[in-house]
Amino acid sequence: MKIPYRIEMEKRLEENPKWLPIVTSLGAIVLAFLISGIILALIGGDPLRVFKFFYNAAFGSWGALSDVVVKATPLLLIGLGCGLAFRMKLWNIGAEGQFYIGAFFASLVVLVPLVPEDSPKIFVLTLMGIMGMFGGALYGFVPGFLKAKYNVNEIITTLMLNYVAIYWNNYWIFGKYSDAGFQMTPTFDKVAWLPRLADLARKYPAFSGITLHLGVVFGLIAAVVIWLIISRSRWGYVISLIGDNPKAAKYAGINITRNIILVMMLSGALAGLAGMSEVTGVVHRLQERISTNYGFSGVIVAWLAKLNPFATILVSFLFGALIVAGREIQPSGLSFFIQGTILFLVISSDVLLHYKIRLVRTTEEIA
Amino acid sequence: MSDTSIDYANAVEMRDIVLQFPGVLANDHVDFTLKHGEIHALLGENGAGKSTLMNVLAGMYKPNAGTIAINGEQVVFNSPKDAIAKGIGMVHQHFMLVPTQTVTENILLGLDEPRFFMSLPKYDQKVQALADKFGLRVEPTAKIWQLSVGEQQRVEILKTLYRGAQILILDEPTAVLAPQEIQDLMGTLRIMVSEGKSIVFISHKLNEVTQVADRLTVLRKGQVTADGISLEGVSKEMLAEWMVGRKVIFQINKKEQVPGQVVLDVQNVNALNNRGLSALNNCSLTVRQGEILGIAGIAGNGQSELAEVITGLRPCQGKIMVNGEDVANRPPKFAIDRGAAHIPEDRSGVGTAPTMAITGNLIMKKFDQEPISHNWRISYPAAKDFATSLKSIYDIQAPSISTAAGKLSGGNLQKVILAREISGGPRLIVAMQPTRGLDVGAIESIQKLLLEQRANNAAILLISEELEELLLLSDRIAVMYEGELVGEVDSKKADLNTIGLMMTGALRSAS
Numbered sequence: 066m067k068i069p070y071r072i073e074m075e076k077r078l079e080e081n082p083k084w085l086p087i088v089t090s091l092g093a094i095v096l097a098f099l100i101s102g103i104i105l106a107l108i109g110g111d112p113l114r115v116f117k118f119f120y121n122a123a124f125g126s127w128g129a130l131s132d133v134v135v136k137a138t139p140l141l142l143i144g145l146g147c148g149l150a151f152r153m154k155l156w157n158i159g160a161e162g163q164f165y166i167g168a169f170f171a172s173l174v175v176l177v178p179l180v181p182e183d184s185p186k187i188f189v190l191t192l193m194g195i196m197g198m199f200g201g202a203l204y205g206f207v208p209g210f211l212k213a214k215y216n217v218n219e220i221i222t223t224l225m226l227n228y229v230a231i232y233w234n235n236y237w238i239f240g241k242y243s244d245a246g247f248q249m250t251p252t253f254d255k256v257a258w259l260p261r262l263a264d265l266a267r268k269y270p271a272f273s274g275i276t277l278h279l280g281v282v283f284g285l286i287a288a289v290v291i292w293l294i295i296s297r298s299r300w301g302y303v304i305s306l307i308g309d310n311p312k313a314a315k316y317a318g319i320n321i322t323r324n325i326i327l328v329m330m331l332s333g334a335l336a337g338l339a340g341m342s343e344v345t346g347v348v349h350r351l352q353e354r355i356s357t358n359y360g361f362s363g364v365i366v367a368w369l370a371k372l373n374p375f376a377t378i379l380v381s382f383l384f385g386a387l388i389v390a391g392r393e394i395q396p397s398g399l400s401f402f403i404q405g406t407i408l409f410l411v412i413s414s415d416v417l418l419h420y421k422i423r424l425v426r427t428t429e430e431i432a
Numbered sequence: 433m434s435d436t437s438i439d440y441a442n443a444v445e446m447r448d449i450v451l452q453f454p455g456v457l458a459n460d461h462v463d464f465t466l467k468h469g470e471i472h473a474l475l476g477e478n479g480a481g482k483s484t485l486m487n488v489l490a491g492m493y494k495p496n497a498g499t500i501a502i503n504g505e506q507v508v509f510n511s512p513k514d515a516i517a518k519g520i521g522m523v524h525q526h527f528m529l530v531p532t533q534t535v536t537e538n539i540l541l542g543l544d545e546p547r548f549f550m551s552l553p554k555y556d557q558k559v560q561a562l563a564d565k566f567g568l569r570v571e572p573t574a575k576i577w578q579l580s581v582g583e584q585q586r587v588e589i590l591k592t593l594y595r596g597a598q599i600l601i602l603d604e605p606t607a608v609l610a611p612q613e614i615q616d617l618m619g620t621l622r623i624m625v626s627e628g629k630s631i632v633f634i635s636h637k638l639n640e641v642t643q644v645a646d647r648l649t650v651l652r653k654g655q656v657t658a659d660g661i662s663l664e665g666v667s668k669e670m671l672a673e674w675m676v677g678r679k680v681i682f683q684i685n686k687k688e689q690v691p692g693q694v695v696l697d698v699q700n701v702n703a704l705n706n707r708g709l710s711a712l713n714n715c716s717l718t719v720r721q722g723e724i725l726g727i728a729g730i731a732g733n734g735q736s737e738l739a740e741v742i743t744g745l746r747p748c749q750g751k752i753m754v755n756g757e758d759v760a761n762r763p764p765k766f767a768i769d770r771g772a773a774h775i776p777e778d779r780s781g782v783g784t785a786p787t788m789a790i791t792g793n794l795i796m797k798k799f800d801q802e803p804i805s806h807n808w809r810i811s812y813p814a815a816k817d818f819a820t821s822l823k824s825i826y827d828i829q830a831p832s833i834s835t836a837a838g839k840l841s842g843g844n845l846q847k848v849i850l851a852r853e854i855s856g857g858p859r860l861i862v863a864m865q866p867t868r869g870l871d872v873g874a875i876e877s878i879q880k881l882l883l884e885q886r887a888n889n890a891a892i893l894l895i896s897e898e899l900e901e902l903l904l905l906s907d908r909i910a911v912m913y914e915g916e917l918v919g920e921v922d923s924k925k926a927d928l929n930t931i932g933l934m935m936t937g938a939l940r941s942a943s
Binding site: 297298299300302305309310312314317319320 | 764769778781784786796800805808
């Protein structure tokens with residue numbers, strides 16, 4: 066028997082309405098949970114109960130919600146940085162390394178120390194923020210310079226530099242700055258801790274135990290700044306132009322070399338700031354594994370957000386929730402499974418932005 | 433199929449072909465008949481549906497409706513392979529050859545035989561014999577990248593002949609050829625016909641059609657406007673009317689005017705091409721205010737490199753003075769700031785950013801100037817006003833200014849580029865192939881815009897392969913051959929033959 070219909074893909078020629086990408090992305094996320102649910106049911110689980118458990122683990126209490134935001138903060142900063150580079154078709158997948166170097170440079174302020182004792186908190190933290198961004202920018206400069214001057218593939222260099230950064234970090238925490246031979250530095254003085262909501266517990270008892278720290282504000286400010294750059298500034302126009310057609314950009318008189326380096330540096334600076342926010346807001350020392358693959362998850366976050374800074378806020382929140390919920394559930398791989406399915410479907414859903422799917426009645430073929 | 437059926441059946445009979453593309457009816461109930469042993473010209477503007485119709489015949493597209501008969505036998509092609517099996521061969525506008533392989537290897541590519549072990553010399557001989565038979569001069573052992581465009585085209589033709597094609601479709605074969613090469617091709621076509629092959633010749637150049645074809649079919653907007661008529665008694669004016677539906681003015685008003693000061697002064701410039709070989713050899717030229725200097729030459733003789741060194745896209749030795757300042761080896765911005773506009777050869781690859789909106793493409797050279805930008809900001813309302821006004825002044829046909837440039841037709845894309853370049857009030861315009869591949873209507877409006885700029889006292893360097901265009905627009909014509917400017921003629925006294933001889937390197941003159 067022949068099916069009298071066939072599916073045809075037709076290129077979209079007219080403008081897409083603004084809501085279309087949002088609808089397809091949300092649809093893809095819903096579909097991802099649906100597929101995960103079906104698989105859970107197939108292996109004998111109760112998808113509704115699992116998802117309910119998931120929901121409670123992530124949003125069930127103020128404490129859980131605060132944990133989600135804490136996890137989302139580095140993802141947001143890194144996702145913004147990667148998103149900016151991706152707009153220029155610069156494939157910076159070195160955020161993990163830039164994060165570590167940022168954390169390292171920020172920690173130097175306390176470890177060396179670079180500030181006199183009794184320095185005010187605001188001064189110490191500001192300097193740590195600047196150092197973190199400087200370290201990340203420096204670490205973005207290297208692959209950016211190599212790409213711009215010698216056309217060295219940035220995917221390879223940024224990826225490889227991640228490992229260099231991790232071992233660089235290890236060298237110092239195992240050696241000079243080790244706390245009594247442990248693979249970590251001594252806990253920072255409280256002057257180098259980012260303010261937390263829990264600090265206000267004496268005044269507002271409801272905040273006790275809430276670990277939410279100031280880093281999330283860095284992330285939100287960065288989102289606004291990146292949005293301004295992308296959609297309001299000259300530089301944002303230049304970035305899109307280079308990303309769309311570097312030959313046209315060169316023809317229009319734009320200095321591509323300089324812009325590649327600058328974008329890589331800003332991208333790295335944001336990852337470096339994430340590193341600073343993590344050591345001052347969460348761990349309060351420099352140690353091994355301060356990142357749980359934030360640098361790589363950030364790449365995914367940027368893609369899922371379609372490089373839009375405000376969407377990056379939402380997606381990093383979703384990913385923060387998946388990370389927090391994943392801790393509470395067995396097998397813990399489930400949350401990675403859902404992450405993977407979401408990524409796969411959201412990226413596939415792009416096809417709908419370029420094509421219309423139509424059901425067509427098959428015409429009778431000539432015998 | 434019996435042998436006798438060939439005698440009265442036509443080689444190809446396409447009836448009522450309908451092909452719908454999204455938003456466009458590319459072929460609207462088209463009939464097409466190709467007789468045995470004829471050269472049949474298929475004419476029409478860009479987008480008239482010529483290539484589409486022939487792609488249907490070659491099995492690339494499946495029509496929504498209609499029938500195809502080859503030698504009287506009804507056929508349905510599901511892929512190009514089916515069409516090749518029926519003896520149909522198509523030479524596309526863009527060649528499909530592997531540059532690092534030899535001619536023979538390219539010809540054998542994709543065939544069932546040789547299966548595994550290749551004895552190349554044996555096949556070299558076969559290819560050579562075939563080439564000799566049809567007057568297609570080409571070295572079977574040469575690598576494709578070593579060949580000129582004309583030679584590469586011969587390889588494409590050999591490819592179809594080797595596969596046993598009886599019906600050959602040539603899609604705008606002369607677009608890339610020099611005058612002499614065109615004559616060679618015509619000779620080959622005549623040999624093929626005498627060998628019993630039938631040929632479809634797609635073109636929009638009226639001269640060639642009248643020279644070589646037996647019959648012609650004209651398409652306009654997907655419909656047939658002249659169906660297989662004999663060429664006798666058909667004038668160029670009639671052809672043009674069938675193609676565009678109205679009389680085309682072949683003369684453009686070019687005012688007499690006295691050129692002013694020298695704007696562009698290129699002095700003894702040398703430059704290398706992308707492969708590191710010499711591309712410009714001691715070139716010197718001047719262009720004055722209100723003057724168009726045409727550069728004639730066959731593609732690949734250094735014209736692209738000349739345009740690039742002037743606009744700062746390619747390093748060079750020598751001096752390039754624009755209004756008295758040397759722009760050689762400066763970044764592109766330097767020449768732009770000194771009033772140099774550039775209409776690049778590659779509209780989509782260099783001249784525009786494809787996914788960006790028309791607005792973004794129009795502000796490409798103004799995004800850092802008032803009123804479009806204030807300090808670090810871009811004022812998108814101002815950019816939109818600017819784009820809206822250019823869209824109406826230059827008659828850019830598009831749904832809106834936020835349409836992506838990549839979705840525009842060639843003519844409208846070129847209008848976007850011209851609007852951007854001309855709106856800056858340029859003192860120098862370097863225009864490379866500004867009308868190539870455009871339809872008659874668009875060509876006319878682009879040529880008018882260039883003449884307007886001439887009247888506005890801009891100095892224009894017009895690089896083109898269309899001699900008629902150069903004669904029409906230029907005040908003087910210089911000819912490039914192998915990176916050298918081999919001669920210059922006054923366009924009023926110019927003679928096509930002389931220029932043609934200079935283009936092929938057969939004649940040098942110092943005027």
